[in-house]
Amino acid sequence: MEEELNLYQELYKDYSDIKSPIGAVRYLSEPLINKLNHQISHQHQIVNEGNSVLDRVISSFEFGQGSFKILIWSQMHGNESTTTKAVYDLIYYFLSSKFKNSDEADLLNHLRIKIIPVLNPDGSFAWTRTNANQVDLNRDAKDQSQPETKLLMRIIDDFKPDFCFNMHDQRSIFEAEESQAAQLSFLSASYRKDRSLNETRLKSMHVINSMHQVLQKFIPEQIGRYDDAFNINCFGDNLHARALPTVLVEAGHTGNDYAREKTRKLCFIGLIRALIELKDFQTSENSDIYYHSIPENSKNYTDLLIKNYSVSETETLDISIRYREILSEKSTLIFEPYIDQIGNLDHIFGHQTMDAELEDIQINSEKIELQAIVKSLTINANVFVVKFEI
Numbered sequence: 499m500e501e502e503l504n505l506y507q508e509l510y511k512d513y514s515d516i517k518s519p520i521g522a523v524r525y526l527s528e529p530l531i532n533k534l535n536h537q538i539s540h541q542h543q544i545v546n547e548g549n550s551v552l553d554r555v556i557s558s559f560e561f562g563q564g565s566f567k568i569l570i571w572s573q574m575h576g577n578e579s580t581t582t583k584a585v586y587d588l589i590y591y592f593l594s595s596k597f598k599n600s601d602e603a604d605l606l607n608h609l610r611i612k613i614i615p616v617l618n619p620d621g622s623f624a625w626t627r628t629n630a631n632q633v634d635l636n637r638d639a640k641d642q643s644q645p646e647t648k649l650l651m652r653i654i655d656d657f658k659p660d661f662c663f664n665m666h667d668q669r670s671i672f673e674a675e676e677s678q679a680a681q682l683s684f685l686s687a688s689y690r691k692d693r694s695l696n697e698t699r700l701k702s703m704h705v706i707n708s709m710h711q712v713l714q715k716f717i718p719e720q721i722g723r724y725d726d727a728f729n730i731n732c733f734g735d736n737l738h739a740r741a742l743p744t745v746l747v748e749a750g751h752t753g754n755d756y757a758r759e760k761t762r763k764l765c766f767i768g769l770i771r772a773l774i775e776l777k778d779f780q781t782s783e784n785s786d787i788y789y790h791s792i793p794e795n796s797k798n799y800t801d802l803l804i805k806n807y808s809v810s811e812t813e814t815l816d817i818s819i820r821y822r823e824i825l826s827e828k829s830t831l832i833f834e835p836y837i838d839q840i841g842n843l844d845h846i847f848g849h850q851t852m853d854a855e856l857e858d859i860q861i862n863s864e865k866i867e868l869q870a871i872v873k874s875l876t877i878n879a880n881v882f883v884v885k886f887e888i
């Protein structure tokens with residue numbers, strides 16, 4: 499394990515040389531994705547898997563000649579791009595062949611990996627969770643009412659993967675452990691209502707545990723586990739019900755990393771770890787015990803927390819401010835602050851926290867009420883615009 503850990507430390511250290519040429523952005527525009535695919539096409543075959551509602555091409559890339567087959571898809575929720583950046587990093591890494599050790603070099607001899615970087619291109623370019631028919635594709639696994647979900651199920655039937663990765667972003671509201679924000683979360687979904695264990699769930703748990711063991715060296719206490727309430731309409735649950743192990747990865751948020759670049763790097767390293775584990779896959783007993791020791795996520799975080807704010811002469815309350823992401827005409831995202839909660843918020847932590855008892859703070863908005871847009875903050879007579887653009 500120690501020698502192996504060196505590998506991940508090296509990947510972490512050399513990541514800027516490894517990663518794909520996507521910059522520190524959240525919104526991945528259509529020209530950017532087309533440019534990447536075009537660049538890759540000089541070296542590697544792109545498969546046109548089919549089309550979205552608005553007739554956009556959904557592409558995949560395949561690597562390796564092994565017998566164990568892995569399917570990875572990202573951005574089935576259009577406004578969740580961090581893992582798309584990470585899977586493009588993986589694609590560029592495979593193309594570069596600049597592997598650090600024999601374990602990695604051996605990956606493509608043992609595995610056959612199909613990657614779909616953007617499953618929901620219409621949602622991705624419009625920056626919406628849903629597809630162009632306003633359907634949440636991760637609630638459409640059973641009905642398969644949409645071209646994108648039909649396409650994914652068709653790929654699963656044809657390619658017959660042994661293992662899947664369902665890659666997402668989570669909102670910035672999640673706490674992992676002891677007041678720490680969840681930078682990453684995982685789920686081995688239930689396969690039926692009673693949430694009982696079976697071999698398929700244990701396989702997913704085993705791979706999650708292997709990723710967790712490495713990643714927690716970089717981000718101790720910042721990895722969470724998602725609630726495993728069963729929903730047959732979600733892909734993870736549905737595929738587990740069909741005995742196909744599927745790991746849900748949720749790229750999260752900490753600190754001021756709104757471009758989620760640190761998370762992207764950790765997702766890439768986590769994927770390498772998972773692939774090495776799957777190279778000679780053997781499950782261990784007690785995978786569930788380790789898995790359940792990962793803390794379950796709770797919705798205890800906000801972007802900006804202002805404590806003890808004077809809402810009247812006699813009353814002070816805490817104010818939680820969150821960001822709404824708005825796609826601009828310049829293909830950037832505007833993070834617009836709005837008031838999300840008002841009250842006694844002792845149980846809430848802020849990615850940024852200020853105390854109005856210690857500093858003179860004024861929230862500049864039409865009214866101090868829920869959903870009100872925050873134009874700026876005045877702190878000790880200086881005005882700070884909280885809105886920003888990435």
Ligand SMILES: [Zn+2]
Pocket residue numbers: 575578636666667
């Ligand atoms: Zn999602």
